[in-house]
Structures are given as structure tokens and as C-alpha cells.
Amino acid sequence: HILYNVYKQQYLELIEDHESQKAFATLNKHLKPLESQQSFQGEFRDLCYLLTTKSIQDAPAFRNWDGVSSSREKLAEYLQNILEFEIVGRESEHQHMMPNRLTALLRQAVAYQIESCQYHSDAIPLVPTILTDYAPVVVPNTEQHSFIGHLGNIKCTAYVGQCGRHVASGSSDNTIRVWDTETSECVATLRGHTARIWDICVDRTGSTLVSASGDGTVKIWDIRDLNKPQCTSTVVTENSGDVYSVSLNPLESHIIMAGYDRTIRLYDRVTGRIVQTFHGHELSVAHAVSNPLGNLIISGSKDQTVKFWDIMSGTCVKSLRSHLGEVTSVATSDSGMLLLSSSKDNSNRLWDLRSLKQLHRYKGHQNTSKNFIRSSFIGDSLVVGGSEDGIVYIWDRESTKIVQRLSGHQGIVYDAKWNPKRGILCSASDDWTLKTWWFDPNNSDMPGPHFSTQPGGLRLPYD
Numbered sequence: 001h002i003l004y005n006v007y008k009q010q011y012l013e014l015i016e017d018h019e020s021q022k023a024f025a026t027l028n029k030h031l032k033p034l035e036s037q038q039s040f041q042g043e044f045r046d047l048c049y050l051l052t053t054k055s056i057q058d059a060p061a062f063r064n065w066d067g068v069s070s071s072r073e074k075l076a077e078y079l080q081n082i083l084e085f086e087i088v089g090r091e092s093e094h095q096h097m098m099p100n101r102l103t104a105l106l107r108q109a110v111a112y113q114i115e116s117c118q119y120h121s122d123a124i125p126l127v128p129t130i131l132t133d134y135a136p137v138v139v140p141n142t143e144q145h146s147f148i149g150h151l152g153n154i155k156c157t158a159y160v161g162q163c164g165r166h167v168a169s170g171s172s173d174n175t176i177r178v179w180d181t182e183t184s185e186c187v188a189t190l191r192g193h194t195a196r197i198w199d200i201c202v203d204r205t206g207s208t209l210v211s212a213s214g215d216g217t218v219k220i221w222d223i224r225d226l227n228k229p230q231c232t233s234t235v236v237t238e239n240s241g242d243v244y245s246v247s248l249n250p251l252e253s254h255i256i257m258a259g260y261d262r263t264i265r266l267y268d269r270v271t272g273r274i275v276q277t278f279h280g281h282e283l284s285v286a287h288a289v290s291n292p293l294g295n296l297i298i299s300g301s302k303d304q305t306v307k308f309w310d311i312m313s314g315t316c317v318k319s320l321r322s323h324l325g326e327v328t329s330v331a332t333s334d335s336g337m338l339l340l341s342s343s344k345d346n347s348n349r350l351w352d353l354r355s356l357k358q359l360h361r362y363k364g365h366q367n368t369s370k371n372f373i374r375s376s377f378i379g380d381s382l383v384v385g386g387s388e389d390g391i392v393y394i395w396d397r398e399s400t401k402i403v404q405r406l407s408g409h410q411g412i413v414y415d416a417k418w419n420p421k422r423g424i425l426c427s428a429s430d431d432w433t434l435k436t437w438w439f440d441p442n443n444s445d446m447p448g449p450h451f452s453t454q455p456g457g458l459r460l461p462y463d
Contacts, residue, residue: 002082003030004037008047009075013068015050024051139382139394140425140437143408145184147434149177154428155372156199156415160223161206164419167426168209169434170197176211178226181424181436188226192219192234198244198259198372199287203252210255212246218257218267235267237274244372245287250294258285264299264309278309280316286372287329291353292336300327306341306351322349322358328367329374340383342375344368348385350397362395364402371412371430378418384425386413392427392437406437 007030014023038044046061056065110127152172160166160178168178176190176197195214202209209221218235241260248255255267264278264285283302290297297309306320306327325344332339339351348362365387367373375385383395392406392413411430418425425437
């Protein structure tokens, strides 16, 4: 734009001096290539028009032309302002740009994340990322609420949405209940199944719940309005028997269902059709989930195997046969690098999904009878699972040591799910109750925040 204004001044002076040939050359050689830099729409057109006028004031854009001297003064003032702006800007940048400024800002961000956290420790933790709010994994040590209302044992639980304000439970009384995690009140009851509820899952927004039942069906529920929950669809498969497992793929466009008939099915929520089936297990399938990438389905079965299925072809690409008992659950870590499996050989096992090698084995709980007892991850550093002795067990992921035993249930604990937003753990039991557990800082005899000590994080603030 500066160059355009300089050439424009030169051109106007040539017009003023009636140097038409030189003005024409300047227009074509210098101003035409810079036409996009004109001060306003139509200015270049009027510059061309000046070649045919007797004076500069004849062009509409230059009626206020008051001579070469005045025009030069305006140009000089314009250039002076531009120069001062550049100098001041550079001085300001130089003055405030300290060495290693980016590193300092990152350290400040890490410090802010830790300081803003609800829980604190004397140890300096590792922060794995600043892209999301930092929160140490808290080891629950106290029962928060007990949810009473089901008329049968509770097989499964799932949070309604990511915020954790509501939690759902599926029971052998053939119903699904939705509870307020703050008041422990039942806010909705979903009726329609004619047999026990084996499994449930909820989408990330908390608007849709999917249930698997012993009546051989999978139901899809609209729970956006908890005052009026509605069953929007029922998936029926002929002669399938009990459906033990239901889950959503990462895009939440398909439902993965599996059960007694040894078959895994992929249901398209848009078309309302089964679009893929997976055959290969020798006995019923207890649990089936998608990997985080969505290209594989991972299943655990009573045949003591964990199988990996290609979602496009429907073929089994790998089988793990290390368990000595029925596999009751499978779960993947958020990173997609780890797999956790539970079995009736009294163990939960951790696997590297890249090499499919067993990394750790978690013991101490009881899982040997006919029940489906499941385990899952708590963040990146803990593993949680149910047990036949009525205790919720929490293990350190790397050391495999038991860091917490939560006692309170009067029957088998089938399932336990963690909500990072609220820092609560929810457990489902054979005693007909659902319980939430939280970290009570006043309960000093029990473990508290579990800070990550694994490499790969950002350490605050002056490592």
C-alpha cells in the first residue's frame, strides 16, 4: 500500500506537469500491478480518467486536489505515521519478549492447572497435557450416597452424559432407573423389557440410552426429557437368547450387541438395520466394545478368549487365550493403547494393544462364579473392579498393588464406573443398591489424590 501511494503521488505530479507520456508509462508499469491496493473502489479508474482531463480536479476522486506541495505533505505525514507505528511496535516487542518466553508461559499454564485443582499434594505431579483441565485421579475413600428403589439386583451402571449429574442403572427387576447423583433421588424409570437388564450404555450428550436384556431385545431410549423418557426403537434378533452386552462405537452411529447366541452384531442407528455380524466364539459373548479408532471390535467370551474383529470384513483377526476362566468384561483405555480384561480365574489383566502382550495382572478380588463381574479404568493410573465379596477394589495400574477397598455393599459388586468430572465412583450390586463413592479429605486414614508419577508429563513449574 505504501508503494502504491508513492507511485500515485508521482503519477499525479506528472499529470500536473502535463507529462502525459511519462504519466501513462507510470500508470501501466507501476500502478496497474498495484491496483488491488487502491484506497477506495474506483480510485484507479479515476487515475486512468486523468489522462483525458485538463486538470486533476476534473476527476471525481480528486476534486479536493490542492497542489503538489500539499499532496507531498500529506504523503510525508502518512509515511511518518507508518514508520512510527513500525518502530513503536518493534520496540514494544523487544521490550516485553523475555528469553524462553514460550517455556515460561507453558510453566505458568501448568501451575495454574494444578493450583485450580480441587485436590492438592505435597508432591509435584506430572501434568500429561494442558489441552484439557488437569485433575488428579482421586482415590475414593468414603461412601457418598446409596440409591435405593430397585426390586432386584443391579447388574450394570452408566453415567448419563459426561458431566455426571445423573447416573443410570439396569436391574433384574426388568427396569432401568435414572438417579440424581447429588440428591440420590430416582428421577426416571424406564419400563418395557420383560426380563432382567444385563447391560446399558449412554451417548456422550446424555440424550440416548441403550439397554440389553434377557428378553432377547435391545431397546433405544430417548432420555432428553427425564420427565417423559420414551423407547424409540426395539431391536429384535430371532432366537438370539439373552443379550448380555451393548455399547456404542466411537462415532455413536452404531450399536455393538452380543450375547448368549455367541454372535456379535453391529446395528446401524440411521438405517435401523444389522449391518454386520461376527461369528467365531464357541460359547456366549459376555462383553463386546469398539476400540477408540472404531476399526476393531474386541469381545470377551465364556470360551475363555478375547477376540479382535475387523469391523469391515467381520473376520476375527486375533485371539488371546491366556485366561483360565470365562472372560466377563473387556475395556480399552482412553489412549487406545491398553486393554483391560476380567475373567473368572480371579484376575483382571492388562494388555498392550499394539503388541498384544500381557503387561500386568490384578488380583485380590473374587470372580469365580456365574456372575458377570466387570472392571474398567480410572484415568491413566488406576484400575477398578467389582468382586463377589461385596468390595469395590482399586489397583494402581503400574504396580498392581491394591490402593483401596471400598466396603459398604451387602452383596456381589457387579460393576463400577468412574466419572472424572465429579470425581465419583458408582458401583452396582447384588444387594439391590447403587452406591457412589468420593474422596473425603476429612477421612485422613484413607488414601487420597493419586498423582501420576509416570514419565511423559509436563512437570511444574521449575523442574
